[in-house]
Amino acid sequence: MNHKGTKNTKSNKRGSLSVLRVFVVRNLRYVLLFPALVFALAPVYWMLTISLKTEVDQFATPPPWFGFTPTLAHYYDAFVTRSFGEYLLNSAIVAVASTACALVIGTLAAYALARFQLPWSLNRRLSLWILSTRMFPAIVTAVPLFLMMRDFRLLNTLASLIIVYTAFNLPFVVWMMRGFFAELPRDLEEAALVDGDSRLGALVRVVLPLVAPGLAATAVFCLIVSWNEFLFALVLTQTDAAMTLPVGIAGRVTQFEIKWGVMSAAATVAIVPILVFALALQKYLVRGLSMGAVKG
Amino acid sequence: MPALFIAPALAVLLSLSIYPLIYSVTISLQKETPGGVVWGIGNFARLVSDSFFLTAMAHTFVYAVAALTCEFLLGLGLALLLNSQIRGRGIFRASLLVPMMLPAVVVGVVWRLMLNPNFGAINGTLKQFGLNTESLTWTASPKLAMVSVIAVDVWQWTPFVFLVLLAGLQAIPQEPYEAALIDGSSRWQTFRHVTLPLLKPSILIVLLLRTMDLLRVFDQIFILTEGGPGFATETISLYIYRTAFRFFDFGYAAAMSFVLLALTNVISAIYIKFLQAKEEI
Numbered sequence: 001m002n003h004k005g006t007k008n009t010k011s012n013k014r015g016s017l018s019v020l021r022v023f024v025v026r027n028l029r030y031v032l033l034f035p036a037l038v039f040a041l042a043p044v045y046w047m048l049t050i051s052l053k054t055e056v057d058q059f060a061t062p063p064p065w066f067g068f069t070p071t072l073a074h075y076y077d078a079f080v081t082r083s084f085g086e087y088l089l090n091s092a093i094v095a096v097a098s099t100a101c102a103l104v105i106g107t108l109a110a111y112a113l114a115r116f117q118l119p120w121s122l123n124r125r126l127s128l129w130i131l132s133t134r135m136f137p138a139i140v141t142a143v144p145l146f147l148m149m150r151d152f153r154l155l156n157t158l159a160s161l162i163i164v165y166t167a168f169n170l171p172f173v174v175w176m177m178r179g180f181f182a183e184l185p186r187d188l189e190e191a192a193l194v195d196g197d198s199r200l201g202a203l204v205r206v207v208l209p210l211v212a213p214g215l216a217a218t219a220v221f222c223l224i225v226s227w228n229e230f231l232f233a234l235v236l237t238q239t240d241a242a243m244t245l246p247v248g249i250a251g252r253v254t255q256f257e258i259k260w261g262v263m264s265a266a267a268t269v270a271i272v273p274i275l276v277f278a279l280a281l282q283k284y285l286v287r288g289l290s291m292g293a294v295k296g
Numbered sequence: 297m298p299a300l301f302i303a304p305a306l307a308v309l310l311s312l313s314i315y316p317l318i319y320s321v322t323i324s325l326q327k328e329t330p331g332g333v334v335w336g337i338g339n340f341a342r343l344v345s346d347s348f349f350l351t352a353m354a355h356t357f358v359y360a361v362a363a364l365t366c367e368f369l370l371g372l373g374l375a376l377l378l379n380s381q382i383r384g385r386g387i388f389r390a391s392l393l394v395p396m397m398l399p400a401v402v403v404g405v406v407w408r409l410m411l412n413p414n415f416g417a418i419n420g421t422l423k424q425f426g427l428n429t430e431s432l433t434w435t436a437s438p439k440l441a442m443v444s445v446i447a448v449d450v451w452q453w454t455p456f457v458f459l460v461l462l463a464g465l466q467a468i469p470q471e472p473y474e475a476a477l478i479d480g481s482s483r484w485q486t487f488r489h490v491t492l493p494l495l496k497p498s499i500l501i502v503l504l505l506r507t508m509d510l511l512r513v514f515d516q517i518f519i520l521t522e523g524g525p526g527f528a529t530e531t532i533s534l535y536i537y538r539t540a541f542r543f544f545d546f547g548y549a550a551a552m553s554f555v556l557l558a559l560t561n562v563i564s565a566i567y568i569k570f571l572q573a574k575e576e577i
Contacts, residue, residue, distance in 0.1 A: 029377050033388055036374060040392050040455065046417045047406045063420035105304045112301035126302070133313040137512035137560055139533045140553040143540045144316035144323070167312035170305055199297060228399035230515045231533075235541060246401040253405060253519050260409065267402045278397045279390065 044271075051075070051264035058260055074261035075269075083240045084266045087248035091270075094158055094244060095226040098165035102222055103215070105166070106173025111203055113174065114181035115189075127178065134171035138231045146235050156239045164232050169222040176221070180214035181207070217284035220277045227274065245270045324550035339551035349552060351527060352535040358442065359531055360510035363449040367506060368499075370450065371457025378458075379465040389462075396455045404519025407448045411435055411520075435521045441528045445517050452516070453509075457502050464498025465491070497571065504567040511560050532556050 024031055050058055052070040078084040113123050145164060154160040184207065192202040208215065233244045245266065252263045327334045343349055374392065378385060395403070410417050411434040419432055434444045472494065476486045514533040517523065523530035523538070532552065540549035
């Protein structure tokens with residue numbers, strides 16, 4: 001629907017002013033969108049510049065948005081001299097492992113919920129129940145999970161985070177994949193079943209290749225969520241051996257003397273994989289973000 | 297056979313979502329005393345008279361209502377602007393989405409760098425234009441701290457509202473608009489009687505999801521202000537965190553977390569009721 005301005009019907013006889021006004025009204029959308037764009041991106045760009053500036057430039061007034069001499073010293077400092085390399089590796093391990101676990105467990109459940117007719121309308125009830133577990137505020141389960149992990153002596157281990165993130169991503173995987181399976185015609189897998197394939201065989205050989213794009217999008221969402229997660233990581237890990245990148249960065253922020261360059265360098269590195277992933281799945285973004293809740 | 301497929305998922309959720317809740321109920325009903333563990337509802341009784349808890353609740357409401365209002369109005373405006381043929385729409389859309397993809401910790405870092413009173417980009421740029429920025433200490437000022445953290449939330453999450461509403465707008469068919477055009481309705485009338493009703497399901501969903509997230513907000517505030525200065529930006533999640541992991545009063549923290557859980561459940565139930573009412577018509 002075109003919402004082009006009609007305000008320019010107002011007559012204004014003063015030549016150039018009127019031309020300007022017509023131009024502004026015609027291009028109202030751009031005039032309004034451009035500040036939004038600057039507002040969205042400038043802060044992130046500012047952080048990038050801080051990560052590349054020498055300390056002198058960081059504290060300079062007026063603030064240099066452009067035209068400073070870039071340096072990679074803060075990146076070296078963060079990832080070679082300090083432990084951010086380790087945190088980066090921890091984050092990657094936790095994100096990949098928990099995504100893999102959630103995908104395997106969640107896809108199986110989603111397939112069953114989409115394809116088998118369960119008694120007592122369990123399909124619908126189980127699906128809703130699974131979704132509802134995702135709705136708990138994180139802090140509600142953080143307290144008991146901390147105590148449970150302490151009892152199992154899993155505090156400060158990557159395993160604790162992998163376990164928690166698997167459970168955290170699972171409802172999401174089930175809902176996304178259930179939707180993708182439901183959209184798929186049954187004929188193909190039924191043919192495979194007739195040919196003597198087992199259910200699991202039909203799922204792996206026939207169905208999964210067909211939902212591969214959906215599976216990939218789901219995986220990327222899980223990776224992003226695990227990569228970004230902060231509260232559980234903060235509660236469950238406090239040592240270098242298990243700390244993830246967000247907790248490592250946060251630890252630097254709340255210290256007394258803050259190394260702004262190091263912090264910005266680490267934060268910049270933390271957003272690189274996210275931006276790459278996000279670009280890859282623009283198409284699935286809305287569906288993923290509203291988590292299939294639309295279908296309730 | 298189906299049981300085998302579903303069992304692993306159920307086992308994971310039962311042990312890591314449901315069992316922790318039950319565990320949390322038991323610790324909320326316990327109190328450590330020198331004479332051993334005492335059972336009772338002491339932790340819940342304490343809630344009513346804890347002025348910190350009540351203040352944190354009030355902060356959470358202020359934060360949620362203010363951020364939700366701004367995000368919704370801005371997001372709707374942007375969605376309406378971009379729901380038409382304009383040049384460079386893809387670039388606009390992709391760029392607007394950047395803030396919401398960022399880890400909350402990075403959002404905190406970004407805005408600490410922007411808002412820092414001494415070398416931050418905002419005060420530095422204002423000074424360049426000759427403005428006096430001495431009183432603008434943003435997150436360090438008791439008055440401006442709440443405004444600052446709300447603005448940061450708006451910065452990060454307006455794109456999400458925009459994205460969902462844009463998808464909703466694009467799913468609306470052309471016919472009602474053509475009918476409205478023939479009837480000679482004004483643009484406002486068309487918006488009010490065609491666009492808004494057809495967009496209602498998307499609006500309710502996005503409000504529901506944002507409300508849930510706003511009520512539990514933790515990460516950015518933790519990085520930006522840690523609830524300070526003083527108690528100025530302490531929301532309920534931060535207060536629960538502090539109670540559990542700074543004061544190690546797990547029982548009381550668990551009790552407070554149930555209030556938060558009940559609150560989010562009630563509010564989401566109301567939204568869902570509205571959603572279903574819409575579907576039946």
